[in-house]
Amino acid sequence: LDGLLQRVWNFLISKKLAIYLIITLTIVTTVGSLVPQESYSTHTDINNWLDAFSSIAPVIRFLELYHFYNTWWYQAIAVAFGISTMACTIEQIRVQWKRGQPVLLKPEKILQLKNSFELTVPGDKETIYKQVTSFFEKKKYVLYGDKSSFHARHNAWARWGLPFFHVSLVVILFWAIISLGFLSRGVIEVAEGQTVAENHQAYRYLDEGRFFNEGHGNFKITLKKLDVKYTSAGPPQDADASFIFESAKGTVREKVLNKSQEAKFEGFHIYLDKFSFTPLIILKDSSGQWITGNFYNISVKEEDTGQLYQERINIPNTNFLAIVNVYPDLDKKTTYQMFNAYRPVNPGMDIELQDKTNNRVLYKGTIRLGETVKFGDYQLEFPELRRFAQLIVARDPGVAVIFSGFWLSVVSLLAFYLFIPKEVWIHVEEASGGSCRVVLGGRSFRFKSLFAAEFGDYRERLQTLLIKDDDR
Amino acid sequence: MIEIQVILLWITVVLYAVSAGLYIYGFTFQNEKKFPLAGYIATAGLVPQSAAIIIRWIDQGHGPYMTYFEGLNSMVWVGMALFLILNWRVPAYRFLGIGVMPFSFLLIGAAVLQNPELEPIPPTFGTFWLLVHVIFAKISYGACLIATGFGIVYLIKKKQQSQDELTPFYKRLPSLEVLDELSYKFTAFGFIMIIIMIISGAIWANKAWGRYWGWDPVETWSLISWFLYGIYLHLRITYGWRGSKAAWYSIASLAVLLFAIFGVAAFYAGAHSAYFK
Numbered sequence: 001l002d003g004l005l006q007r008v009w010n011f012l013i014s015k016k017l018a019i020y021l022i023i024t025l026t027i028v029t030t031v032g033s034l035v036p037q038e039s040y041s042t043h044t045d046i047n048n049w050l051d052a053f054s055s056i057a058p059v060i061r062f063l064e065l066y067h068f069y070n071t072w073w074y075q076a077i078a079v080a081f082g083i084s085t086m087a088c089t090i091e092q093i094r095v096q097w098k099r100g101q102p103v104l105l106k107p108e109k110i111l112q113l114k115n116s117f118e119l120t121v122p123g124d125k126e127t128i129y130k131q132v133t134s135f136f137e138k139k140k141y142v143l144y145g146d147k148s149s150f151h152a153r154h155n156a157w158a159r160w161g162l163p164f165f166h167v168s169l170v171v172i173l174f175w176a177i178i179s180l181g182f183l184s185r186g187v188i189e190v191a192e193g194q195t196v197a198e199n200h201q202a203y204r205y206l207d208e209g210r211f212f213n214e215g216h217g218n219f220k221i222t223l224k225k226l227d228v229k230y231t232s233a234g235p236p237q238d239a240d241a242s243f244i245f246e247s248a249k250g251t252v253r254e255k256v257l258n259k260s261q262e263a264k265f266e267g268f269h270i271y272l273d274k275f276s277f278t279p280l281i282i283l284k285d286s287s288g289q290w291i292t293g294n295f296y297n298i299s300v301k302e303e304d305t306g307q308l309y310q311e312r313i314n315i316p317n318t319n320f321l322a323i324v325n326v327y328p329d330l331d332k333k334t335t336y337q338m339f340n341a342y343r344p345v346n347p348g349m350d351i352e353l354q355d356k357t358n359n360r361v362l363y364k365g366t367i368r369l370g371e372t373v374k375f376g377d378y379q380l381e382f383p384e385l386r387r388f389a390q391l392i393v394a395r396d397p398g399v400a401v402i403f404s405g406f407w408l409s410v411v412s413l414l415a416f417y418l419f420i421p422k423e424v425w426i427h428v429e430e431a432s433g434g435s436c437r438v439v440l441g442g443r444s445f446r447f448k449s450l451f452a453a454e455f456g457d458y459r460e461r462l463q464t465l466l467i468k469d470d471d472r
Numbered sequence: 473m474i475e476i477q478v479i480l481l482w483i484t485v486v487l488y489a490v491s492a493g494l495y496i497y498g499f500t501f502q503n504e505k506k507f508p509l510a511g512y513i514a515t516a517g518l519v520p521q522s523a524a525i526i527i528r529w530i531d532q533g534h535g536p537y538m539t540y541f542e543g544l545n546s547m548v549w550v551g552m553a554l555f556l557i558l559n560w561r562v563p564a565y566r567f568l569g570i571g572v573m574p575f576s577f578l579l580i581g582a583a584v585l586q587n588p589e590l591e592p593i594p595p596t597f598g599t600f601w602l603l604v605h606v607i608f609a610k611i612s613y614g615a616c617l618i619a620t621g622f623g624i625v626y627l628i629k630k631k632q633q634s635q636d637e638l639t640p641f642y643k644r645l646p647s648l649e650v651l652d653e654l655s656y657k658f659t660a661f662g663f664i665m666i667i668i669m670i671i672s673g674a675i676w677a678n679k680a681w682g683r684y685w686g687w688d689p690v691e692t693w694s695l696i697s698w699f700l701y702g703i704y705l706h707l708r709i710t711y712g713w714r715g716s717k718a719a720w721y722s723i724a725s726l727a728v729l730l731f732a733i734f735g736v737a738a739f740y741a742g743a744h745s746a747y748f749k
Contacts, residue, residue: 015706015709018706019703019706019710022702022703022706023703025699026696026699026700029692029696030696032687032692033692033696039687039688040686040688040689068687176685185682185683231592233592237592237594237595238595258595259595259596259680260596260599260680262679271681271682273681392682394682394683399678402684406671406674406675407671410664410667410671413664413667417661449647449649449650450653453650
């Protein structure tokens with residue numbers, strides 16, 4: 001069993017495996033970027049793409065290529081990469097720990113190093129030894145040694161840069177996978193004057209981790225007022241949305257949100273994403289009896305011609321579908337002008353009401369704010385127009401650990417890059433005729449050619465230092 | 473004001489073209505006396521380019537990162553500034569212009585052909601982390617450009633060496649080993665700059681939208697670029713990939729990085745494509 005475990009361990013710490021896994025991850029990630037993804041493409045785009053590649057559509061559907069990076073097999077590659085990185089990191093730490101101890105080398109070993117030389121210099125051993133040690137101390141080397149040999153090391157601590165960088169990668173990778181399992185992130189819409197409780201039903205769209213287990217905050221969100229800020233060119237740029245948050249325990253906090261100001265409440269982060277209009281549409285029968293009435297949030301789309309406020313609404317308690325376009329200023333003359341009017345000066349809407357059972361159009365026309373239109377056995381009223389805010393509500397328990405991993409990776413990489421561990425071995429011994437033999441050898445852990453030039457410089461300087469002009 | 477910026481950039485285009493031409497001439501006819509002159513002309517080109525960036529910055533009240541016009545321009549500026557610092561501080565590396573100047577000329581030419589209209593900055597963009605993100609995106613490009621520059625000079629010298637005896641011109645260039653190491657050094661630097669760019673972007677996205685990673689196409693391609701440079705470093709350390717292979721890899725990786733920063737936003741919808749117009 002020991003032999004088998006050793007073989008498995010050797011396989012895991014193999015750099016070859018690590019490289020193959022990074023290459024695989026790179027290729028697979030690139031392939032994923034060529035397929036339209038749900039995260040940024042519409043369903044129509046994805047369906048068009050599937051139609052275009054209809055012969056391989058079953059494979060695409062089976063492998064769920066349109067949410068590529070969340071598939072089990074992509075995550076399995078990432079986990080395999082994480083395991084390989086972890087094993088290599090453990091091995092790196094072991095090797096660095098071993099290398100961390102100073103070692104004295106014999107002269108013949110020193111001369112085997114790529115950067116090495118020897119000098120015969122006049123003088124007594126003690127003085128020469130002192131001069132050489134002082135030379136390397138001035139160059140910020142830390143010395144360990146006895147009376148004739150020493151091991152000088154520069155930035156020895158920086159050899160931990162690479163292992164710590166790999167530790168940070170492992171932390172980021174595994175915590176991201178854990179985080180994916182527990183996060184919740186979705187969109188809640190709140191109209192002016194409305195209160196919404198943060199629970200599963202409140203979300204227009206919700207992305208929940210597998211282990212999230214409906215751990216909602218159940219706090220209440222009330223939008224008091226939404227003041228839109230317009231750019232000088234006209235379109236809305238931002239808004240100050242005054243909210244009241246109330247926890248299940250009764251803690252109340254008021255906060256003004258805008259696109260650069262988030263709120264934190266009950267462990268959730270709340271961001272103002274979009275805002276738009278929400279008209280009150282009331283449907284009555286011909287005798288004026290109320291059938292249904294509601295505020296309907298109208299989506300806003302950025303078009304090349306301007307902003308388009310458009311929504312398809314299933315009218316509750318009926319079989320009717322309403323296709324609604326809201327215009328902030330109906331008094332504008334041209335379509336372009338209407339699309340580029342942003343302030344609700346003379347608001348109105350185009351509405352097409354269809355009976356879904358037979359696709360018959362019951363009404364198609366324009367209603368201004370405050371107007372009532374009658375058609376067949378019904379009448380439609382548009383008495384009020386408010387704003388609503390679209391909030392992103394997110395809770396990600398892993399984010400702090402992941403960001404710690406980020407910082408560790410930056411610090412360790414900078415340590416790795418800026419502080420290059422270098423080491424030099426020196427041996428000084430007495431030679432015949434009152435002279436001494438000085439043997440030097442050195443190496444760096446990176447940028448070896450550049451170190452070779454530096455080592456050549458050491459040689460010249462030491463020669464100048466140890467061999468005085470009179471002796472030359 | 474926009475007209476002035478465009479005129480200043482056209483002056484830059486001309487000066488960079490002349491400088492690139494002089495570097496190519498210097499290499500072709502092995503006349504390194506042209507390099508200082510090419511360096512002076514490139515420095516002269518940086519002046520109107522800087523002026524154009526400053527005027528635009530003051531005019532619109534935010535940094536140059538909202539459109540292709542601004543993004544390409546500022547990126548070329550950072551690459552040129554890094555190159556010229558190296559050029560003047562270490563005159564022995566003046567030859568690097570053969571790798572850097574033609575790239576810079578082509579990119580500034582592409583920038584000046586883009587729509588120069590001002591774009592308002594969305595409120596979520598006005599944060600410290602976006603500034604950090606953008607600065608490191610540009611430095612990573614600059615570092616990888618210089619790494620590629622060393623790689624190109626390596627390839628030219630290697631080819632010359634394999635054909636016949638090196639002329640004094642090529643002998644005066646750093647050894648192949650040193651050129652290769654310098655390319656590696658700047659690649660490693662670029663690798664660190666890319667990860668800082670990615671991390672600062674993740675922090676910004678988390679502050680703006682409550683998610684640090686969304687597999688936005690530009691995010692994905694930045695990660696792919698980072699992986700590519702990571703593979704380069706591993707291949708070098710583990711398999712001893714050096715010399716020509718490393719130099720060609722460096723050129724290909726720069727192309728991917730440029731695609732990640734500029735190309736992706738043109739082809740895909742996503743958070744970045746909204747402002748790269």
